[in-house]
Amino acid sequence: MEEIHKHFLNNNRRNFLKKTGLSIGGLALGSLLDPLGFGKKTDPYAGLTEKPLNIPHFAPKAKRIIYLFQSGGPSQHDLFDYKPKLNEMLGIDLPDSVRMGQRLTGMTSGQTNFPLVGSSTNFKQYGEARAWVSDLMPYIGEISDELCFVKSMHTEAINHDPAITFFQTGSQQPGRPSMGSWMSYGLGSLNSNLPSFVVLLSNGTGRPKGQPLYSRLWGNGFLSSLHQGVQFRSAKDPVLYLKNPEGVSPKSRRKMLDYLAELNEQQESTFGDPEVSSRIAQYEMAYRMQTSVPETMDISNEPDHILQMYGPNAQKPGTYAANCIQARRLIEKDVRFVQLYHMGWDQHENLPNQIKAQASDVDQPTAALIMDLKQRGLLEDTLVVWGGEFGRTSYGQLQTSLSKESSGAIKNGRYGRDHHPRCFTIFMAGAGIKPGFTYGETDDLGYNIVKDPVHVHDLQATILNQFGIDHTKMIYKHQGRRFRLTDVHGEVINKLLV
C-alpha cells in the first residue's frame, strides 16, 4: 500500500516539475492540481461521461509501451528458434505423429507431402545468456542480453485477418477495442498535447506486396473515440487535417480559436449544455497538437551518431527505421502507447531471399531503439514488444508443380513456409521483463510446444500487468456484458517478470 502511495506522489511531483519546466515558468503554486492553469480546457477527458478508470490496481513497472508488430508472421525457424534437427531432416516428411491431424490453411492442405526444412542461415549464440539468434539478426544478437525471448507463443487463428485482429483486440472477429485503446481508457493520458495512442506504419522490402492492415486494428471499438489510435503518417499531414490551410498562420489560428471560445461560451450560458466546454477543450488540444506533432516528427535536431545508430534508412520517412526513431521521440514526450506495424513477413515463397530483406529492415533499428531507450533511462519504464500474429511451419510450402521434387526446390530456395499458429517466437525488453532470458520450448522439429506455452491472452495479461493493471478488472460494460481485453481468459506469466 505504502509503495503505491509513494509511486503516486513521486509520479505527480515529477510530472508537475516537468510540465512547469516545459511550458510555463512562473505560475503560482496555487494551481498545483492544474499545472497548466487552463482548468477544464486542458483535461482531454473534460465533458466525457465515462472517465478513464483510474487504474493502476497496483504499482506499475511500465509507463509506456512500444509494440513493434511484425505483420504477416515472421518465421521463427529462420530467426530465433534454432532447430538443427530440421536441417538434418531436410526434405523428409513431417511425421503424422507430430502433426497429429491439426488443421492446415487452404494453401498447404492440398500438398501431398510436407518436407521439413531448417533455417536458411546459420545460428550463433550471443551474450552472457548464450541466446541463439540467426545470422539474419546480428544486431539483435548483440543486444540479446537485454531481451526476453518467448519461444512458446501460440494463437488460435491460422489466417492473417483474424490472427492479427486477435493479437490487437483479444478477439478474432472485428469490433473490439485494440490494446492501445484499452490502455488509454484504463490509464488515461500522460501528456496534454499528444494523443495517448499513436500508430506508425511501414512497408517491408522482403515482400513489398504482402498482407494488408486494417484501421480497425487501432480502433476504439465500443470505447469512446477519444481512445482510438491516431495514425502519424509520413505524408505531408502527419495527422489527418493537422496542417492549417495555406496562408493561415498560427497567430491567426489562435485568434480564431479565441473568438470561437467566446462565442461558444455564450452558447453554453444560453443552453446550459456542459458539452460545450468539452468542445472548447478539444479545440485547444487540437491547437496544441498542431505544434507538438510536427515538433515530434521533425528529426532534424537528432545528432548524426544517433541517426547512424538506427541504420541507413533512419532518415527516410515512412521506413521502419524512421518509425523507430519516431517511437523513441514519442515515448520521450510521454505518449503512452506507440504501435508500429511493419508489413511483409508473409513468406509463402522464396523465403530465403525475402526474409533476408525483411530481417535487415528491422534488425538494426530495433536494436538501436532498445539501446537508445536504455541510454536515456527510458527502458526502465518502457516496455518494448517485438512479434507477429503467428509463426510459420517447419515444413516447406511448395508450388504444386514442384512438390514431387521437393528437396531440389528447397535447395534452390524455391519454397516458403505456411502459417503456423501452434508455436512462434516473440521478444520483449524493458519495464520489469527479465532480460537475457528465454522462456518456453518447442519440440525438435519446431512444430509443437513442449514446455511453458504462452497464449495470446496470457501475453496481453502480462503486458497489462506491467502497467499495474489486473486484466480481469479492467472491464467495460457494453450491451449488458462486461468486456475485457483478455475476454474470459489469460494468465499473467510471472516467470517472465524480474
Next chain:
Amino acid sequence: MSYFNKYKIILYFFVPFIVVVLYKNIKIEPEMKSITVSNSDLSDIKYQSTKIVDYNFDVKPILSDKCYSCHGPDDKARQANLRLDFIEGVSDFLDKNSNNHIIDLDSPENSELMKRINSDDSGYFMPPPESNLKLTRNEKEILKNWIEQGANWDKHWAYVKPKYHEIPQTTHSEWVANEIDNFISEKFDEKGLIPSPVTTKEVLIRRVFFDIIGLPPSIKQIDNFLGNNDKDAYEKVVDKLLESKSFGERMASIWMDLSRYGDSHGYQDDTERVMWPWRDWVIHAYNKNLPYDEFMTWQIAGDMIPDATKEQILASGFNRNHKITQEGGVIPEEYRVEYVADRTITTSKIMMGLTIECARCHTHKYDPISHNEFFSLYSFFNNVDEKGQIPYGVTAPIPNMTIRKLDTENELSFVNLPDSLDNITLMVMKESENLRKTYVLNRGRYDSPTTEVKPKTPKVVLPFDETKYSDNRYGLSQWFFDSENPLTSRVAVNRIWQQFFGIGIVSTPDDFGSQGSKPFNPKLLDWLAYTFQNHDKWDTKKFIKRIVMSSTYRQSSKINPVNRKIDADNTYLANYPRQKLTAEMIRDNALASSGMLVNKIGGPSVKPLQPEGLWNEVIGGGGGSLAFYVPDTGENLFRRSLYTFWKRTVPPPSMMIFDAPTRDDCVVVRQKTSTPLQSLALMNDPQYLMAAEHLSNKIFETELNQTEKIVLIYRSITSRTPNEFEINKLKNYIKEFKETNNVDEKEAFISLTQLVYNLDETTQKS
C-alpha cells in the same frame, strides 16, 4: 420504521460525501487517481427512498448484473444448482450448509441470500471476490426491501405483450399537444418537473429539418416559416418534409448502420462489392412509405414471398451485407458459419433488440435464451448456397440477381443505373431447401457440430407455432409480425424515438433483455408500440409525424435549473435534449448551407475528397480496384454523405472522425464524442474550407452591408439570426483579421465563415 430513519441518514450524509469524493477524483489528473470509479458505482446515488420495490425495475437488474453469471439461465455455468432468474420455487431452496432458505419470507433477515450478501467472510459472501463484482449499499437495501415486501416475481417486462394504456390525466393540459405529452407529463407530475415552452421557430425548423430529412432549411424556407403565423404552419412544414425525397435518404443513412452496409467485402484485402442498388431500394421504400412489416419482411424473406417480385428479391440483399472473405488459405466453412451467425445476430438485434450472440458459444448468461435456441434461429439463415471464401475480383458472389436496363425502366425504376452500364449484379438471398442440416456448434465453432436442430424461435419471446408458419425465413418474418410478439413493435418505436430524441425510451435499443436498461416511461413505450402496430398499421411516416407534433418534441432545449436539480440527465425530457449532429449531417450541412450540395438521389457510391494515401499505405499488395483512392471529379464531390464510398477496412475519415461506426457489424447506437481530431477536421479539411469560401464569396458579392452579410452567413450555417453580442464579436473579428494578416475584407469574410462553421452551434441540433 427504524430502518427508514437509518436509510435517511445514509441519504443525507453519506450520499453527498460520495458525490464529493467522486467529484474530487474525477477532477484530479488521471495519474493521481487511486480509486476505481466504474459506471455502476454512480447508480448508488440515484436510488432514493424505500418505496415499494418493483421486481422488474429495481430487483431484476441487480440479480441479473451481479448474480446471473453463476445463478442464471446458463445451466453449464450454474453454481450450487441455484437459479435466481426464475424465482418461482426459490423460496423453497435450502442452502446445504446452513440449512437456511435462500429467501425466507417469514423471517427475511434469516434468508441465506441476505446473510451472504452482508457477510464479511470472504469464503462465504456473495458475489465471491474472484468475480470482481460487488453489490453497492443501495443494491443490498433494494434486495432487503424486496424480500421484506414478499419477494414478488414477474416475467421480464419486455417479454410481456405491450398493453394499451389509457391516456393519463395531467396537470399540464395547456402544454399537451398529443397523447405522447400526456404520458410524458404524467412523469413531470410524479417528479416535480416543469415542462419547457415551445422553442423558437428558428430552432424548431432546423431541428425538424435535420431529424426528418437530415439537411438544414434554406434561408427561404426559414423566412417562409417565420412569416407564417397560421396555426398549422409547423404541421405544413412537417408534411412537406415527410413528402420530400430527402426523407428516404435520411432514413436510409440510419439504416446503413443497422444493416452494416459497405461497398467492400470487409476482410483482409477488402476488395470491391456491389450493393448500392439495394441502398437505392431502401431510400425508395422509405419514400413510398412501405409499411414497416413489409419493409422488414421483404428484407428478411423477400426472395421467399410467393410470386416474389423483383423488388422483393432485391430487398432481400439486406442479409448479404455482412462481410465476406477472399483471403487465400482460409477454411471456407469457418467463414460461411460466420456469415450465417452474422445474419442471425443482425436480424435479432434489429427485430428483437436482443444480444443473442452471447448464446452462440453457450447458453446466455443473462437472458433465458439457450445455446440450442441460438442455433435453431440460425438454421433459418443456413440454407443459402453460398461460398465461404470467394475468388478475388468477384463483386457479387452467388446467389445474386442481375438488374437490366429494361428493369430500371419498369418495375425497378428507383434503381439509378448509370448510363454507362447495361446491367448490374448484386447479392441477394436465395433459399435452397434441404441444402444442409443445422447442428448446434459447440462453443460456436464451425468444426464442432453436436446435436441437430430445427428452425425455431426463442421460446421466452414467443414460441414458434409450426401450424401457423412454415419453418423457414418467410415463416420467421411472419412470426416477427405476429400480433402476440412482444418485442417487434417496441423495438421499432424505440429506435424511431431515438432518431428524434437522441436516446431511446429504452436507452439500450440493442438490448431489451435483463442487462439492458429499463424504459424510463414504460407506459409511453407500450402505448407507442401498441399504436404503431394496431392503429398506425406500421405506417412509419404517420408515426414520425406523431412524434414531431408533440409538445415534448417542440420544447426548448434550454435547461431549466429547477429541472436540472431533479433530473440532471434529462431522462424525463422536461426539455428537448440538445444533440450533436451525425457525421453525415455535419458534412451535408456544410454542403447544403454553402450551396454546393448536389441533391441527386441514389446510384453508385461516390468518392469525395479525402487525404491522399490512406488506402494504399495499408494495402500490402492486394486490394484490386480499391488499392488506391482516386477521388471523383465534378458533382460526385458534393453528393450527400450517405453515398460516400465505404471501404470497410479504411472507412472514410470524414465519417469516422465524427463517430460513424465501421460497418463491420450491425450498430444501433452511435457514440457521441468530442475529440481533437474533430476540431482539426472542421478547421482544416478542404471540404469545409471549400464550403466556407464558396458561401462567403457568394454573399460577399451581394449589395448587402457588412452587418447584413455577417447575419446572412450566420443564418445560412446555423439557421439562427445572431444576437447583437455575436454580430459585434464577428465584426471585430473581421477588423482584427484584416489588420493582423494585412488582407482585404473579402479574405477576412472567408475566415469568418470558417469560424462560423466551427461553432459548437453549427454541429448541434438545439
